[in-house]
Amino acid sequence: MSGVPDKDGVERPGSDVLRRSEILEDLLTQAFERIGRGEHVDIPQLCREHPQLAVSVAEALGRASDLPRMHRDAARIDAALGTVLGDRYRLEERVGAGAMGVVYRALDTQLGRHVAIKLLRPELVVGAKMDVRLAREGEVLASIRHSGVVTVYDRGEAADGRSYIVMELLQGCSVSRLLRSETEEGQPAVPAKRLAAFRRVLGGDVELADSDVRQVTAWIATAAAGLHAAHAVGVVHRDVKPSN
Numbered sequence: 626m627s628g629v630p631d632k633d634g635v636e637r638p639g640s641d642v643l644r645r646s647e648i649l650e651d652l653l654t655q656a657f658e659r660i661g662r663g664e665h666v667d668i669p670q671l672c673r674e675h676p677q678l679a680v681s682v683a684e685a686l687g688r689a690s691d692l693p694r695m696h697r698d699a700a701r702i703d704a705a706l707g708t709v710l711g712d713r714y715r716l717e718e719r720v721g722a723g724a725m726g727v728v729y730r731a732l733d734t735q736l737g738r739h740v741a742i743k744l745l746r747p748e749l750v751v752g753a754k755m756d757v758r759l760a761r762e763g764e765v766l767a768s769i770r771h772s773g774v775v776t777v778y779d780r781g782e783a784a785d786g787r788s789y790i791v792m793e794l795l796q797g798c799s800v801s802r803l804l805r806s807e808t809e810e811g812q813p814a815v816p817a818k819r820l821a822a823f824r825r826v827l828g829g830d831v832e833l834a835d836s837d838v839r840q841v842t843a844w845i846a847t848a849a850a851g852l853h854a855a856h857a858v859g860v861v862h863r864d865v866k867p868s869n
Contacts, residue, residue: 706718706729710744710781716744717732728741742789742790772851777791800868801868803827
């Protein structure tokens with residue numbers, strides 16, 4: 626199917642073509658995330674459910690051999706810092722990077738508060754409309770109302786045409802960092818020391834349970850409640866892990 630005419634007689638991509646494009650985007654997103662972490666991408670394994678797309682994925686990744694170096698360089702020197710988006714949001718610090726975008730700590734000059742901004746990064750656009758995907762991500766997040774899900778404030782388009790979404794800026798750390806804090810001289814920490822390690826990483830004044838098991842269980846329950854809120858509106862996270 627090459628396309629389906631709409632009510633104006635303009636031919637639009639058929640549903641099978643759109644579905645293929647979405648699957649390809651998903652596969653490339655997964656691949657770029659692994660590349661960003663310095664991991665090897667096993668294309669046959671990645672495309673095991675869609676082997677017909679393996680060649681397309683391989684061709685796209687063939688253009689991305691410099692991504693790890695680009696990630697490292699960008700973390701040191703980021704030309705976007707100091708940029709003001711939408712005549713309002715001034716990018717102050719690069720705080721993270723994902724498959725589609727870079728996350729910045731920014732100042733909302735109108736309200737005088739700090740926010741997190743996810744800005745599409747052009748080097749990851751490989752023949753797919755990632756800006757549409759990022760905009761869809763913002764819409765999905767904005768539709769979820771839960772304390773365990775980040776709040777979306779705004780979205781827009783930068784002067785160079787890249788999409789961005791503006792979210793609340795959260796303080797804290799990832800679970801993967803907490804897990805690393807549990808060890809002492811390479812050996813697993815005993816429960817009491819594990820709680821002390823959590824406090825050291827999160828801040829000495831943070832309130833924690835009286836048991837490491839109860840504390841970890843509470844964190845898992847909080848994360849699960851947030852995921853349930855997403856599931857309730859038909860959204861599946863697809864990448865739940867300690868670093869996220």
